[in-house]
Amino acid sequence: MTPAACEALPIGHVKGRVAASALNDAGYCRLIVEQPEIAHRSRPGQLVYVACQSEGEERLFANRRCEPETRRGRFSDLRILRRPFAIAGRQGDCIVLLLKVVGAGSRWLARRREGQSLDLVGPLGNGFDLDGVERALLVGGGTGLASLLSLAQECAGRGVKATAVVGARTLQASPLPWRQTAAGRAIEELEAMGVESLLVTEKEDALLATQPVEEMLSHMKPGEVDVFACGPWAMMARVAEITRGRFCCQVSLEARMGCGVGACRTCAVPIRAGAGWNYKTVCRDGPVFSAEEVVWEKPPI
């Protein structure tokens, strides 16, 4: 699954410049970061590992000669781990990141403004393998939509016919227009790329994203389409079940990360090996795995 060409790609520790940032009321942020090296070298599904504080803040937070409490931050505000994000697309020399503000790190990132600098390590991992793919069915939900968007872009560029199924919990839970949600924005972007897309919601449609996928695949000959999934574990596990033995399916997994290069083994996921299984890393061996090799019976807690 891991293409040899990817293994050879050196991981860089580089600076990027924020070219544009848009944060909406729902807390979703679209960040365009100028970083030619990563933009030109990365593949859909790969990650960037982002330091979520400026050099100045880092020094201030870490400097034990400061008062424990300062104007700008406390020692305990030091964000000592980077945050991994899937590359959601490429625009010339820039990469696109889509993030939802969930904590201090993502909040800091969402507040970056045009011209500010970001400290990036990447690209991490293997990325999706599109070689020999003629037709692609993309299935996603939540933050998993980011990597599917860059995959859709790649499909469009290669002339691969792509169809997308986007799952969401509901369109009505928030007082905001649905286009401000992750799913709504994804649909908008997919349509702009000319990718035929279908939105299903658990509440209004009483459907899970996997149900229309099952329906679509039942009308297809085995191997007629390649399936790509990224989203909640249960969703990907179901897609793996539906496609097993009939369609090639690649999934992109998530895990809490440490080093980002496969050294510390923090981001372990259970992957089949021979008759048994062992842990592989999301950051280096993944994040993309063949759905058949993932041990779906062992969900992360």
Next chain:
Amino acid sequence: MGKAPDLKPDLTVDIGPLRLKNPVMLASGIIGYGVEYGALVGVNRMGAIVLKTITMAPKEGSPPPRGIETPAGMLNSIGLENPGIEAFIREKLPDSLRLGVPIIVSIAGLSVAEFAQMAAILDREKGIAAIELNISSPNLPGGGMLFGQDAGMSAEVVGAVRSATRVPVIAKLTPNVTDITEIAVACEQAGADAISLVNTFSGMCIDIMTRRPMLGADFGGLSGPAIRPAAVLRVFQVARAVSVPVIGMGGIWDWRDAAEFIIAGATAVQIGTALFYDPGRGLKVLRGLKRFLKEQGLSSIRDLVGTVRLNP
């Protein structure tokens, strides 16, 4: 070298019989087998690197999640995932030894005999600079920290390894004890060439909504700047209690912290968690220490070791 003190401070340090070109080492469990980071770290410019702990048999490690961020720290339980000593020697060690940096192999046994057996196996390999005894991992059920929490057992492990190998032996201590100096002295008397400390502090994080621990293994070890003052104190105490060199670690974030450990009594330091944030941090710490020595008018890093001036 060393003849022009104003221009180029002497950074060499001796860890027992092992001479290092500088005191900045990379800690076990952070740097993997030395090759994973590629060119990001500049491993060959470090004083030494300590490879990820190996055990006799392969270990699959803890169930995920294995690591989470905490205030100024990280709680982890990797569970010593490793391919076992045989596969390590066959598949990992040759590449590590080609990196052009002293390689320290970290081992953890389930018994005194197993520690000695592993040391004997490693003794047959050429090019290993030292063996670090992980008698302090909070993440090895039925072993690891249990040895390091008892002076008698610590001494037994060190003694058995000492007689099984010619390479320098470093005992890595856990801070999860009542009196760490008692353990350090026992290790020194049993023949350890150096003492390294601290391993992680035992810790736990609970999700209050699900009431479940946030690590797959329930408990883990805390590292990062959060533990630094606690680590500095233990290094200070141990350095006063033993005459062998002390290698200090625990939350070193930048060169100032490295200097702090050295002033407390450490001959060398190890950088751990900070490398996750900045793979180039080892080089930066090294540069910062050089600059500091010049500013302080010191010709050798050794002139800084243990120079803390306690308040009258």
